[in-house]
Amino acid sequence: MRRSLQRITPQLLTLAALVALVTLFFPNFISISYDGTRFVGPIVDVLKRSAPVALLAVGMTLVIATRGIDLSVGTVMAIAGAVAAYAITSGFGLPATLALALLAGLAAGLWNGCLVALIGIQPIVATLILMTAGRGIAQLITEGRILTFSNNDFAFIGSGTVYGIPFPTILWLATAILVAALMRRTALGLLIEATGINRAASALAGVNATVILIAVYMASGFCAALAGIVATADIRGADANNAGLWLELDAILAVVIGGNSLLGGRFSIAGAMIGALIIQTINTGIVLAGFPSEYNLVIKAGLVLVILVMQSPNLSADWFYLKTLISEQRTARAERKEAS
Amino acid sequence: MTRVLLAGAALLALSAAASAQTVGFSQIGSESGWRAAETTLTRQQAEERGYTLQFSDAQQRQENQIAALRSFIAQGVDAILIAPVVATGWDSVLQEAQEAEIPVVLLDRQVDSSDDLYLTAVGSDLVHEGEVAGEWLLGEVGEEECRVVELQGTTGSSPAIDRAQGFRNAIEGHANVEIVRSQTGDFTRAGGKSVMESFLQAEGGGENICALYAHNDDMAIGAIQAIKEAGLAPGEDIKIVSIDAVPDIFQAMAAGEANATVELTPNMAGPAFDALEAYWADGTEPEKFIQTESRLYTQADDPAAEYEARKDLGY
Numbered sequence: 001m002r003r004s005l006q007r008i009t010p011q012l013l014t015l016a017a018l019v020a021l022v023t024l025f026f027p028n029f030i031s032i033s034y035d036g037t038r039f040v041g042p043i044v045d046v047l048k049r050s051a052p053v054a055l056l057a058v059g060m061t062l063v064i065a066t067r068g069i070d071l072s073v074g075t076v077m078a079i080a081g082a083v084a085a086y087a088i089t090s091g092f093g094l095p096a097t098l099a100l101a102l103l104a105g106l107a108a109g110l111w112n113g114c115l116v117a118l119i120g121i122q123p124i125v126a127t128l129i130l131m132t133a134g135r136g137i138a139q140l141i142t143e144g145r146i147l148t149f150s151n152n153d154f155a156f157i158g159s160g161t162v163y164g165i166p167f168p169t170i171l172w173l174a175t176a177i178l179v180a181a182l183m184r185r186t187a188l189g190l191l192i193e194a195t196g197i198n199r200a201a202s203a204l205a206g207v208n209a210t211v212i213l214i215a216v217y218m219a220s221g222f223c224a225a226l227a228g229i230v231a232t233a234d235i236r237g238a239d240a241n242n243a244g245l246w247l248e249l250d251a252i253l254a255v256v257i258g259g260n261s262l263l264g265g266r267f268s269i270a271g272a273m274i275g276a277l278i279i280q281t282i283n284t285g286i287v288l289a290g291f292p293s294e295y296n297l298v299i300k301a302g303l304v305l306v307i308l309v310m311q312s313p314n315l316s317a318d319w320f321y322l323k324t325l326i327s328e329q330r331t332a333r334a335e336r337k338e339a340s
Numbered sequence: 341m342t343r344v345l346l347a348g349a350a351l352l353a354l355s356a357a358a359s360a361q362t363v364g365f366s367q368i369g370s371e372s373g374w375r376a377a378e379t380t381l382t383r384q385q386a387e388e389r390g391y392t393l394q395f396s397d398a399q400q401r402q403e404n405q406i407a408a409l410r411s412f413i414a415q416g417v418d419a420i421l422i423a424p425v426v427a428t429g430w431d432s433v434l435q436e437a438q439e440a441e442i443p444v445v446l447l448d449r450q451v452d453s454s455d456d457l458y459l460t461a462v463g464s465d466l467v468h469e470g471e472v473a474g475e476w477l478l479g480e481v482g483e484e485e486c487r488v489v490e491l492q493g494t495t496g497s498s499p500a501i502d503r504a505q506g507f508r509n510a511i512e513g514h515a516n517v518e519i520v521r522s523q524t525g526d527f528t529r530a531g532g533k534s535v536m537e538s539f540l541q542a543e544g545g546g547e548n549i550c551a552l553y554a555h556n557d558d559m560a561i562g563a564i565q566a567i568k569e570a571g572l573a574p575g576e577d578i579k580i581v582s583i584d585a586v587p588d589i590f591q592a593m594a595a596g597e598a599n600a601t602v603e604l605t606p607n608m609a610g611p612a613f614d615a616l617e618a619y620w621a622d623g624t625e626p627e628k629f630i631q632t633e634s635r636l637y638t639q640a641d642d643p644a645a646e647y648e649a650r651k652d653l654g655y
Contacts, residue, residue, distance in 0.1 A: 026542065035571065042541050049534055145373045145655055146529065146558070148588060159569055235529040235562055241372070242528040287538040293495045293524035 004270060011258055011274040014307050018278060022285035029288065038161040042288060044169075050280035051168035052077065052244070055227040056251035057258070057272040058172075058179050059220030064255050066196040066216050067264030068116060068123035073224040073251055075134030076108045077244030080228030082141035085238035088149045097154065098229065105225020106218050108134065113214030131248065138240035148237035158233030168230045172273075175226065179219070180269040189267075192216060196264025254279055257307055278307065361620070362392040364412030365421040365609075369400040373586065374606055375423075376654035378448065382421065382609035389613055402426055409433045413440045419459075419616050421609065423447040434458060443619055447608040460615050460626045462608045466499050469634045470506020472602045473581045476636055477551055478514055480579060480599070486550040489539045490522040491532050491563060493555040500524070503555045503583060520548075525559040532559030536566035546572050554582040557589035557601055564597050575599055575639075585637055587650040593643035603635045606653065 023029045032041035056073045063070045084101035092100070108130060115126035141147075149155075160167040183189030194202035195209045203209045227247075232238045256262065257278055258271030282300050291299065309315060363386060367379050379395070386393035394417060396408035402425050412420050413436055420442055424430060427450060434457035437444050446461035455461075477486070490507070493500030504522075511517045521539050525531035532554060540546040546567065554560035560582035567574040574580055574597045582589060585603035592598040615626040637646065 028541070040541075040545070040570075042538070045534075045537050045541060049537075139370075144370045144376055146588070159565070231530060235533055235565065237529060239529055239558075242526070242530065284538055287523050287535055288542050290521060290542070292522065293492055296495070296524065 004268065007268055008259065008271045008274060010311055011271050011278070014257075014310070015274055015278050015281065018281050018285070018303070022281060022289065025289035026285070029285070034164060038164045038166070042284060044166065046277065046280045046284050047169045048166035049284065050276045051172045051230050052227040052247060053250045053254055053279055054172040054273055054276035055175060055223045055230065056220075056247060057254040057276045058176050058269060059216075059223030060248075060251045060255050061258070061260060061267050061269050061272045062179075062183075062192060062216040063123070063220045064196075064252070064260055064262060065192050065264055065267035066213055067199075067262075068196075068213070068216070069127065069252065069262070070112060070217060070220045070224075071124065071127040071248050072108065072112060072130035072134055073220060073227070074244035074246060074248040075131050075138070076105055076221055076224035077228035077231060077247065078138035078238075078240050079108060079134050079141070080105045080225035081232035081238040081243045082138040082147065082240050084154070084229050084232050085147040085149055086141050088151050088154050089147060094151070094153045101229050102222060102225045105221040105223075105228070107221070108224070109218035109221025110214065112221065113217030116217060117210045117213035135240065138238075138243070142238050142240045144240070146237045146239045150236065155233050155236050158230055158235070168234070171226065171230065172276075175223065176269055176273050183269070193265050193267065196267075250279055251276075253304065257304070257311075259311060360390050360392050361418040362394060362415070363419045363421060363613075363616075364394040364396070364408070364415070364417040366396045366398055366405045366408040366412075366423070368405075368423045368425045369398055371400060373655035374584065374604070377606035377650075378423070378608060380654045381607045382447075385607070385609040385613055389617075391613075398425060400425055402429060406430075406433045409437065409444075413437055413442060416440070417442060418620070420444045421447055421612055423608075424449050424451050427452045431457065443616060445612040445616065447612060455628045459619060460612075460628055460630055462612045462615075462630045462632065464604050464632050464634060466502030467506040467509070468631070469583050469602045469604065470503040470508075471510045472506075472634050472636050473503075473553060473583060473600070474507040474510025476581055476600050476602075476638070477553070477579070478511060478517060481517060481550065483516055484550075486517045487520045487543070487548055488517060488551045488553055489536075489543070489549050490519050491525040491535060491552065491554040491559040492522060493524065493527045493559075495524045497527075500527075500555055507553055519553075525554070525562065527556050527558060529558045529562035532562030533566045534562075535559075536563035537570070540566065540570045540572075546570055546578060549578050551579040551581065554580070557582045557584040557586045560598060560601075561588055561592060564592055568597075573597075585635075585646075585650075586655050587647050587653075588655075590637070590643040590647035590650065593637070593639050594647060596639065600636060600638045603633075603637060605632050605635070608632060 029042045032039055032043055060070055080101040083104045084097050087097040087100045112127050112130060115121045116123050157167055162170055191207050191212055194207055195212045199209045231243050254275035255272045257275035258268060260267050282303050286296050286299055365382055370376055383393060398404035405425060409420060420437060424446060430451045430453045434444060434453055438457055443459040445459050448463050450461055492504055523535045525535045543549045552563055554563060560580055564574040567578055580598045581600040583602045585601045589598055589601045611630050618624040
């Protein structure tokens with residue numbers, strides 16, 4: 001526990017610095033109040049709005065740990081959302097609706113996993129196929145329009161609260177904790193890391209790398225479907241053109257900001273979750289600070305650049321070298337003083 | 341022999357004029373619900389007037405549109421309607437249509453080519469739409485102070501720029517109405533909702549906001565949900581005006597949750613066919629730009645009936 005906390009310290013510090021920065025521009029950022037039914041405040045919004053990216057990042061972390069990447073998650077969100085909206089408007093109950101949407105996500109993951117693990121297409125290309133084609137599938141389901149519904153139980157997933165806490169927040173926290181526990185309390189995490197570091201060697205060592213690979217893409221599809229359900233429930237409608245658009249990039253960014261390497265191997269879901277919070281803090285912060293919208297992407301890119309530079313392994317090696325150099329000089333000087 | 345052929349050609353031309361007109365329509369593709377409605381209405385208008393409509397979907401690609409135009413020219417249609425996907429690169433194919441003496445009418449979007457290469461362009465004035473929205477708000481608040489938040493369209497897109505400009509033109513010189521916050525919601529419901537949540541946080545839980553101006557109805561619909569979740573009454577505590585007039589905003593207006601919308605009519609074909617009929621009859625050249633009406637709808641305009649009339653147009 002202490003070691004994993006130590007691992008995500010840079011991310012936590014970054015998040016704290018970012019919150020301080022936003023508070024500088026918008027002093028009420030950290031104020032939270034309770035209005036009788038739910039907690040209200042910018043921080044609560046950040047925790048709620050980060051749900052889609054955080055959910056995507058859970059799955060993406062696992063895929064990236066196998067040295068893969070899943071570009072299709074944004075599109076899978078749109079497909080799952082379209083399936084859910086279609087099912088609920090056709091009179092299916094809530095459990096059946098959710099099951100169908102999650103099945104759609106699992107099926108998309110199975111497709112990606114088979115392309116990568118069985119056929120051996122490079123992950124970026126294999127998942128690009130679904131990224132491009134999937135939005136068309138979602139549009140076919142919604143017939144090109146925004147498919148709206150008025151089922152309050154389903155809408156609860158997007159905008160309901162439990163003990164005053166937004167349901168999407170609970171959902172992504174629970175998903176992250178469950179998956180992290182599954183990875184660390186069983187050997188699964190180790191097997192995924194082994195596959196990511198060297199698939200051939202781990203296969204020789206007895207790891208069923210093919211099954212592991214298919215499983216992580218299915219997990220990613222499942223998480224994307226969850227995110228799609230949240231996004232659809234939130235606006236009470238499936239918007240096949242825009243749901244999850246470009247979110248795959250935010251998810252990858254969250255994983256990377258979380259200190260995970262795109263080269264696979266060791267991974268930290270907690271890090272990726274903080275990465276998602278960092279991204280959402282930037283998004284919300286820009287709007288609250290009241291900058292004109294032309295600056296949004298520039299500010300976001302600038303902040304991300306600063307964060308990544310600070311986390312750069314080269315820079316931290318230099319920093320470490322500098323520190324030892326200074327301390328060596330200091331001891332040398334102290335020794336000279338003693339000698340004289 | 342030549343004379344016989346010419347006479348035959350004249351006869352053919354005569355019989356063509358007497359029978360149903362054939363019109364080719366090159367649509368951009370199915371990029372939005374609005375465009376689907378435009379296609380539906382163009383088909384309806386053609387049917388009502390007894391034209392044969394040759395429809396071609398370009399799937400957002402200019403080369404498909406150029407190919408469609410060439411095939412219309414080869415078929416010898418009586419007129420061509422085109423919603424051009426981009427502004428440039430139309431010179432040569434428009435030239436070919438002109439040489440074949442087929443009038444071309446541009447729908448909804450403009451091209452950069454010289455305006456004698458096409459008969460006319462039918463479209464909406466985006467700046468004017470913003471002005472109509474702004475004037476409605478001025479009439480609604482009178483002399484009272486009003487702090488407005490604005491949900492802009494996709495940054496840099498022409499509807500976002502022009503609709504922002506139009507609204508500012510309208511409220512210029514009225515010191516009581518002020519735009520206090522302005523951010524992009526990317527023309528989407530999700531964008532409108534999340535940005536509105538932040539606006540509400542930033543403006544004292546929404547107490548300091550008097551009105552919302554959204555560059556399209558979808559963002560307004562998203563914002564309405566955010567306002568409701570914040571425990572305020574959209575349409576009463578915060579006045580809402582938006583643009584497009586899609587079916588769902590009429591539903592919100594019928595429920596008293598939105599106040600006004602400015603129509604971007606998908607019926608571009610109606611005015612186009614009117615101009616074409618005058619041209620076929622006696623060669624009347626229409627104006628080079630036919631501006632469609634930017635009609636304002638409020639809760640007084642029977643929104644429930646408007647919803648019923650629009651919901652099957654394919655939005």
